[in-house]
Amino acid sequence: MNTEQSLSKHLLYLSAGTAVILLIPFIAMQFTSEVIWTFSDFIFAGILILGTGSAYLFVTRKSGSxxxxxxxxxxxxxxxxxxxxxxxxxxxxxxxxxxxxxxxxxxxxxxxxxxxxxxxxxxxxxxxxxxxxxxxxxxxxxxxxxxxxxxxxxxxxxxxxxxxxxxxxxxxxxxxxxxxxxxxxxxxxx
Structure with a gap:
């Protein structure tokens, strides 16, 4: 598998992981009034999680250390x-x-x-x-x-x-x- 395919695969896993993480507050909102997220909260959290993970992938992609x-x-x-x-x-x-x-x-x-x-x-x-x-x-x-x-x-x-x-x-x-x-x-x- 070449580097671009590997990176694409990792980005796919990262996107799926971000969606799973965002499901936690979404599900919690269904059962308690203590968790109150707006649509913009989900968007911002998704961008922050996905952005942090993507930054890690891009910065470390060529490092063997x-x-x-x-x-x-x-x-x-x-x-x-x-x-x-x-x-x-x-x-x-x-x-x-x-x-x-x-x-x-x-x-x-x-x-x-x-x-x-x-x-x-x-x-x-x-x-x-x-x-x-x-x-x-x-x-x-x-x-x-x-x-x-x-x-x-x-x-x-x-x-x-x-x-x-x-x-x-x-x-x-x-x-x-x-x-x-x-x-x-x-x-x-x-």
Whole structure:
């Protein structure tokens, strides 16, 4: 099977998996009033899931390195979780709190940095450390700006949630660093 057929097959599986995932809230809506999704919620969730999976497939399609693929996977999963949680309930206060818009800057840094690095592991290390630093700056701004007074975000909650994402960005960066080292070792041994 050539690369294009394999990619088409994976995209088909990804599309089917996205549909199955979207069936979960659809079925839940039939049995409880706790789950309320609009048509636009389903469209956005589908685009986000399919887009994240497609990005993984396209970025990793030529890489034989398991370390690189794992680093890409964690990076995309972190970005997915940041977008999803920010839009669903908000990181600070509710999703309507304007400081939550700043978190999209972290995503923009990740996307632009990835393109500037041409998805090379060495450049991704820098990109993800910058993303982690930016996430930490937003948390500091939220705390020193008094956003912890916005219910329901306490200082501890702001530190905890942002610390979780900062940790994920840093672990992703370290995974890319490891992938770059493995790649350099493999080139030296040839």
């Amino acid at each position: 398991a370390a690189y693929r794992a680093a890409v996977g964690l990076t995309l999963a972190t970005g997915f979780l940041l977008i999803w949680s920010n839009l669903a309930v908000g990181i600070i206060g509710s999703e309507d709190n304007p400081i939550n818009l700043w978190y999209f800057g972290v995503i923009v840094i990740g996307i632009l940095g990835s393109f500037f690095a041409r998805f090379k592991a060495e450049g991704m290390v820098i990109t993800l450390f910058v993303a982690a630093f930016t996430q930490a700056l937003i948390a500091a701004r939220a705390i020193f700006g008094g956003y912890y007074q916005s219910p329901p975000s306490s200082v501890l909650e702001i530190l905890g949630v942002n610390g979780f994402f900062v940790t994920l960005w840093i672990v992703s960066a370290l995974m890319f660093k490891y992938a770059a080292q493995k790649e350099a070792e493999d080139h030296q041994s040839e």
